Amino acid sequence: MSPTRVCFLLFVLFGFLASSFAGTLTSRSSRRIHIPSLGLGPRCTGCPPHFCDDDPAIIHGYCCGCARFFDVLPVNCPPHLDCPLNNYDLCEDYEYMMYCCCA
Structure with a gap:
């Protein structure tokens, strides 16, 4: 050959x-595509009135496997955190917060 x-x-x-x-x-594999004009990724409709470092979606998403390897956040994962068995909704919320509120 x-x-x-x-x-x-x-x-x-x-x-x-x-x-x-x-x-x-x-x-x-299907996350982190953010082109709202083509209907891909979250549509930003508003953000909660608190900061990203104390948002439950950010903390749980970061600690329960929704974060990418390049996501570096000032979040400390507590050892007693209970992660959901199906984290699809959690990861959707995490992605929304990362793109729309914590950029």
Whole structure:
């Protein structure tokens, strides 16, 4: 096999493995697309009257697996925090707060 073909096959294999791994993460692969004019992502309709560092959606979302690796927030995750079994709604609220209120 030629080196070009080997590199291509490795690239395809790596892409397949990366997409398989991303599919195991609950609801992360479909999040963080924010183009409201195309109907993608949250539509900002208003924010609560408190700060992001004490918002329950931010704290629970950050501590329960909704945050991306590049989200760095001044949030301390308490050890006794109970995370929901299905965190889809929690992650939706987290995304809304991150895009609309805490930018």
